[in-house]
Amino acid sequence: MSTKRNLHDGWTLSGGREGQIEVDGLPAAVPGSVHTDLLAAGLITDPYVDQAETETAWIGRTDWTYRLAFEAGAEPFDGSDLVFDGLDTAARISLNGACLGETANMHRRYRFDVHDLIREGRNELEVHFTAPYTYAQAQRDRLGDLPNAYPEPGNFIRKAACNFGWDWGPNLAGAGLWRSVRLERWNIARIDAVVPRVTVEDGRGIVDLEVRLHKAVATDVELVCALAGTERSVRVTAGEDRAQVRLELDDPQLWWPIGHGDQPLYGLAVALLAHGQELDSWTKRIGFRTVELDTEPDGEGRPYTLKINGKPVWVKGVNWIPDEALFSRIDAPRLHRRLAQAVDANVNYVRVWGGGIYESEDFYDRCDELGLLVGQDFLFACAAYPEEEPFWSEVAAEARDNLERLTPHPSLVTWTGNNENIWGWHDWDWRDGFSDRTWGSGYYYDLLPKLVETVDGTRPYWPGSPYSGERDLHPNDPAHASMHIWDVWNDLDYTHYRDQRPRFVAEFGYQAPPTWATVRRMVTDEPLEAESPNMLWHQKAMDGQAKLQRGLEAHLPPVRDFDDWLYFTQVNQARALRLGIEYFRSLQPHCMGAIMWQLNDCWPVTSWAAVDGEERKKPLWYALKDVFADRLVTFQPDDEGKGEGVKLVAVNDSDEPWNDVVGFWKCSAEGRILGRALLKLEIGARDSATVELQEGSVPTGGEFLITGTESFPRATWFSKEDKDMDWAKAHWTAEARPVDGGVAVTVTAETVLRDLCLFPDRLDPDAAVDRALVTLIPGEQATFTVTSEALAADPAKWEALCAKPVLRAVND
Known part of the structure; x- marks a missing residue:
């Protein structure tokens, strides 16, 4: 039987740089990183605030060492492995003073055989990280520089490129045991990998399993593969370390993307046995579906x-x-x-x-x-x-x-x-x-x-x-x-x-x-x-x-x-x-x-x-x-934007036909209705329809189009930009009332309200609202539901929910 024990507790961190911070035996979290350890100890300020990011730049230019002392029992095992799911990045790993190996890739898993090194009682594990900048710059110097969108050496180390900064992210290149570490011990054999290739052919679900084993003893073992209540056993003889197994399922329920069907998942299990006893196991959930990418040239x-x-x-x-x-x-x-x-x-x-x-x-x-x-x-x-x-x-x-x-x-x-x-x-x-x-x-x-x-x-x-x-x-x-x-x-x-x-x-x-x-x-x-x-x-x-x-x-x-x-x-x-x-x-x-x-x-x-x-x-x-709603109505310029006309396009991204009537108004900048139109839609599943608007329906000179409050998101079309529109200054009445878990704010428009938004996080950082960007014409109402226990319990702040800067419209 195998045992798998996480080695997450008791690590320490040592290293640093003169003139910055030097630590020796600082408690370290695993999974974690140098940044998170120094932050937890209060030795660096939060790099997300102000320009504190710059104060941590030295971390990625410094070597660091993680150490762990752990106990191992006297139970007899045929194999013992140290497994690292994520080493960031250039590391030398040692156990009890013996080097297990060196790594240089944060994007892969590593397994080291420690059977001859692990001992009963206390064991000492050390992971020494070379600074990512030191490693990457040495590789760049050896091979010659290559272009990079940023002036960093991130393309010379198998480390997340955005660690070195991006046009939306900080430069926090560092080091650490960023995913799990564990000790795996086993007898006779273990499962090294299971790779299921899942397809659907002629209505049958097919799983082709490749199972790889690592054996310490040359003996026959048995694989028992189970799917949806069916099992198949395969014997792997003493001289073999892998097997190919096919499992089939009649008429499986297909896995679909959201909006296209359900997502049934099936349990798939592989057990490794010898002499009637389970040595190791592997389980995952799979789904039956086919994938194609159609890139065959067409006329366009x-x-x-x-x-x-x-x-x-x-x-x-x-x-x-x-x-x-x-x-x-x-x-x-x-x-x-x-x-x-x-x-x-x-x-x-x-x-x-x-x-x-x-x-x-x-x-x-x-x-x-x-x-x-x-x-x-x-x-x-x-x-x-x-x-x-x-x-x-x-x-x-x-x-x-x-x-x-x-x-x-x-x-x-x-x-x-x-x-x-x-x-x-x-x-x-x-x-x-x-x-x-x-x-x-x-x-x-x-x-x-x-x-x-x-x-x-x-x-x-x-x-x-x-x-x-x-x-x-x-x-x-x-x-x-x-x-x-x-x-x-x-x-x-x-x-x-x-x-x-x-x-x-x-x-x-x-x-x-x-x-x-x-x-x-x-x-x-x-x-x-x-x-x-x-x-x-x-x-x-x-x-x-x-x-x-x-x-x-x-x-x-x-x-x-x-x-x-x-x-x-x-x-x-x-x-x-x-x-x-x-x-x-x-x-x-x-x-x-x-x-x-x-x-x-x-x-x-x-x-x-x-x-x-x-x-x-x-x-x-x-x-x-x-x-991204399943049913969308949008006004678009006709003739691909080259003409003065406007068309209405309705898109039905559902499996049901869309038979409906779309109503829209042409309005003045004051919100006065100048004309109404009704369009009948008959759109098949996963299809769209285009209707050219009659010339009298097209807004000019500051007029705009707006659909009614239908079951699909409201569509608008403006003949001028907001900066050029002769909007009346926004006026509204608003009322706040308690609801379960928060506050509801109902706004009644007295003028056109353009892209009305409510920002409750200005009053409670944990507050959230259910809608935004609401455009109303005079006389219409909209209700915003704010989720916030704090605001629900504090009526003194309800007035602020109904006014600037919490409640905003473009023309306010």
Whole structure:
């Protein structure tokens, strides 16, 4: 029988730097990191506040040593292994003074045979980390520099690229035992790996299992494989260490993405036996489904259409970065909260971006349960990567390890070779001066596709994001497969999303600062201003403030104070993504997906996220919930934006026909109704319809269109920008009343109220609200439900819920 014992308690940390901090025997948390240990001891200030990040830069340039003394019993075992699920990154591991080995990859698991070294009683384990900067710079000096989007050596070490800072993240490169450590002891044999390849053929569920064993004794053993009440036993003879086993299930219930069906999961178990006794076991849940990626050229280029169980899925996606800059603090409850926020925003797809990490089992398990599709990048981002040793072997081992680990998960549907590296090779002047050097293409076009096919074989692989399907095509051609749209944020107004006719948009986004409570957590500036020093420090994007200002000047009234700036930039972010996604959805089936950048943040920062680093929803999140709804109505310019007319596009992303009547009004800037129209919709399942509006229905000179309060999100169309509209100053009446767990605020419009939002976190940092970005015409009402026990218990604050700066409209 095997035993598996976590070695998480009793570690100490030693190391440091003269003139900074030096420790010897400091209590250390495992899983954890040097940063979290020093922070817990009060030796460094919170790197998320003000510019304290800079005060910790020395940590990643310093060696550190973790030590643990643990007891081992006298029980007889045939094998003993030390297993590390995550070593960050360049480490030398020793047990009882003997070196077990050296590692240089945070993205893979390591196992060391310690049977001849472990002793009864006290054992001493040491993990010495070389500073990541020391290791990476030495490799760079040895091989020669390669282009990187950031002036850091992160492409010369197999460590999360964003550890070295990004345009939304801090530089907190450090070291640590960031995932579990355990001692595994066993007799006769153990299970080394189980790789289930799950498919559906002719209505039958098929699981082809590859089981690898590690034997200490040359003897026959038995594998018992169980699925859905059926078992199959296989004998593995003394001279063998692996077996291939096929399990079949008649007419299994299919696993579907959310919005397309249910997510049935089946328990799969493998037991290893000898002489009638169980030696080891392995269990996972699997789901039966097929995955295809249709990229066959058509008359308009090359599509990028994801099909699950043969059915095309319109991808309503979000990009995902590590949910904490200090990765060991990402636990299952935090992941569950974030993924629930994705589902609540009508998201059906999460792209795990290539500059971060391969996520934990908790992440993929929860996506399996929720029906969230996952696209996983291999971990290369925005840089040229060397293919020379030791990197080629490290990448091969890392890819194989994670392919095997993640194969059981039905939510994982695609593998992608890299983020923007092929694009970088084409457009970012990478080829100058090193045309004969390796840069990563061998990984993307050779190593990784072969490993995906041989290790997995059930999921499609795509060389890069973006990538157009052929090496001689520009990788970001909108007519061919996946593309990224970043010229809008960097150079253009967000209305220019309509300039393209993409087949699939894998990245696009627009910035805004985080919520008020998060701003107050991240900066202590007084007075608080958009350009105050610490606000600027928490803006990592190049010229980010200027780009935000450009957007404000194009659309919104002049900013009077910080409250205006915060609210207006958040509104602009939400409008930008709503406009883009509505347009992309209006193009279906020509365009079959949009993955916005980005769902989450890893710390408090001005960024492209919909949910900020303190887990609070920005107005953008509410816009996503509307624009990713199954049934959507949107006004779009006719003739692809080249004419003066307007069309209405209705999109039905459900399995039921949509037979309905859409009513809309043409209104004056004062909110007076100038005309009404009714349109009958008869739209099939997963289809759309377009109606050209009659000339008299098209607004001009400050008029606008607005749909009624239907069962789908309200659509609007304005003939002028808010800064040019002759809005009446916003007036409303508001009433607050207690409800279970919070307060309901009902607002009655006396004028047009444009993008009305309520920000209860200004009164209670833990408060949340159920809606935002509500546009009303005179006489209409909207109720905002605030979840907050503190506010429910404090009626003195209810008046503040009904007035600025908590309750805001663009024209207030």
